[in-house]
């Protein structure tokens with residue numbers, strides 16, 4: 194007699210009139226392949242965990258974003274925000290698409306140069322630029338976005354040593370109606386500090402004020418604040434023109450568009466609530482067009498979009514280590530992906546999928562990483578099917594910030610591969626090895642010899 | 652346990668609390684055998700006879716299922 198296919202015994206309480214958090218549909222679809230490459234094959238070849246980046250998705254999303262803005266405003270320039278993901282291969286895809294580089298440290302600056310970005314197509318942001326960094330950026334005619342008066346004075350003092358005129362913008366913080374208001378970066382708009390900084394730059398006559406910049410925050414779920422920000426920057430630009438007859442070349446609206454990830458604790462899925470690029474573009478371009486610039490001399494709109502461009506292109510593949518019941522009866526699943534690799538698990542309820550079709554009996558599950566730490570939680574509560582140890586999982590939308598903020602903690606960092614437009618898989622970052630890590634360690638002479646006596650406890 | 656009403660399509664009703672539950676085919680089989688007072692070994696044997704599963708997995712799943720029943724105060 195043929196035996197019946199086995200499905201694990203399950204029981205769950207029926208709670209009437211209570212829809213599940215994301216509506217009534219309770220299904221966890223499997224993700225069996227990425228851009229046509231089977232997940233199982235990827236793990237077999239490169240091990241688990243594994244970061245996978247889809248070049249196709251990077252390019253498609255970039256083109257969508259570019260299209261949304263360039264069809265609404267005639268002069269648009271994206272600058273890839275390096276900190277979001279500065280793997281060389283990833284940056285180069287953006288540069289091939291036409292994006293400049295946006296960096297916030299000397300290290301990122303040098304990385305952009307190494308990637309072939311011309312100095313005058315690098316935007317240098319951030320509060321931490323050394324005197325040497327600034328001198329280099331001035332010589333390369335990079336766009337230096339001044340964060341504070343001390344930096345302004347350092348640049349002023351450098352002008353007596355260098356021939357090139359610094360190309361600068363100032364970063365401006367402002368009230369756009371969102372909370373929290375980021376006021377720790379740049380000069381404040383409302384209290385007149387930004388105008389004071391502009392006046393100082395214009396009066397010095399030693400540098401060129403080429404742009405105005407703001408970055409109002411990150412994961413901003415409404416287009417409206419961007420309209421406010423663009424209006425305020427445009428007004429400043431107009432004032433500069435009226436007072437000094439000097440035309441501001443660009444308005445840089447920063448990054449901060451929400452990706453389709455779901456914030457922790459959000460009631461609705463990010464897929465349903467995140468504005469489209471078109472909606473952000475409407476708000477920004479409308480504000481700029483209404484500002485009354487001479488239509489032959491419109492400032493260029495710069496965008497430093499990070500997470501909304503790259504999140505969808507990144508996947509993290511992993512393996513189930515074990516299942517257990519917690520003291521309160523709840524199911525827990527331990528996987529080999531921890532917060533050391535998935536830093537964004539602190540912000541997001543990441544979408545988790547089995548890598549193969551499984552019976553759709555879903556149970557509230559806590560998903561833990563492999564670290565010996567209480568904070569190592571990938572999902573505090575997710576309706577998930579039962580997987581066996583050794584089964585694989587796929588976490589979606591991990592492209593932003595994880596491959597830069599990951600920690601080398603307890604475990605070595607895994608391979609990062611990129612699937613190109615033709616479906617070929619390339620290693621773009623090697624798996625770390627013990628040798629790689631210890632190559633930067635040094636052991637002092639007196640600690641070279643280690644001897645253990647045979648007796649226990651010495 | 653004995654009072655539980657178990658329907659063919661997997662609904663379980665606990666008359667002493669008024670709570671309803673949903674279970675699947677193997678879950679129903681286990682519940683019915685528990686109601687008949689069968690020991691765990693016999694339940695596992697029966698599952699092995701009917702379903703394509705290893706003994707180890709069936710045993711582990713039974714224990715897990717029993718824990719869930721305790722959790723819901725059904726045992």
Ligand SMILES: Cc1ncc(COP(=O)(O)O)c(C=O)c1O
Nearest residue numbers: 274408411448449497498499500
């Ligand atoms: C100055 C600046 N620009 C752009 C970004 C990218 O932001 P996001 O990833 O939210 O688009 C950041 C991120 O913190 C930033 O500080």
